[in-house]
Amino acid sequence: MKQITSTFMKALDECRHELKFSDHVIRDLYFYWKEDYTLMKRETGCALVCMSQKLDLLDTSGKLHHGNAKEFAKNHGAGDDTAQKLVTAIHTCEEQNSGVEDACMKALEVAKCFRTAIDQLNWVPKMDIIIGEVLSEI
Template identity: 60%
Template sequence: MARLSILVALVVLGVNISEIDSSEEVMKDLTSGFIKVLEECKKELNLSESIINDLYNYWKEDYSLLNRDVGCAIVCMSKKLELIDTSGKIHHGNAEDLAKKHGADSEVAAKLVAILHECEKTHDAIEDQCMKALEIAKCFRTNIHKLNWAPKMDVVITEVLTEV
């Protein structure tokens, strides 16, 4: 279930500067899409406001994600976005479709799904679904930073707030 990673999931690749810029834009749009369902999950799971702070800081490489509730929020958001299949694994087709819907080309979308799948496999032994999602999310973040695709959260938050 920790398929949050998809949300966090689904964010980017590049070879030249324009590819990096467009991948960063895709990741920003994907992150924004996840944040939009956050409020629903926050209410359903009775999560504290600290979740907002953790998710705001998600893309900061030096920010420690330790709160199990972040993982639970990711699981909830991933379910709402239909990114988890019936077995609790990342639904590759839906994840790829979501990335494309937010501007990724086929290559970038496939790369995002591949990263998520690898992160999922790495943490498959974790039984607690919320903790598994948290670990997948951290793995995903690390890999997206290696590609220089991480969005700037101040831009994401500004866009989300203007749409509300």
């Protein structure tokens, strides 16, 4: 999970320049893995959509591209079984939020659902390790 999160953080920098979003988005993403932190801002969902597009994880309809997502996870250290569990978790979260029309709000709700699923699998990465890795690559 830490390698995947690190790659998302790199895409975040590109999206930050493109969308010119506020600092609260960075704060939301920094605290993303804290289960008690509530992500509420639509702008954060827009940043997640942008990052997912940059990483080629969405299909033309804006839904998770299962093949690309599984390969992405495998290319970042996940085994086949783990990659499939990640894709299944996101797909389940997408289905649970299929009624949300706004793409940014849908991404936000899917992200919150995914965070809960990863927490239940006990796969939440340690933020101090992730931040250290990201900073060392800058």
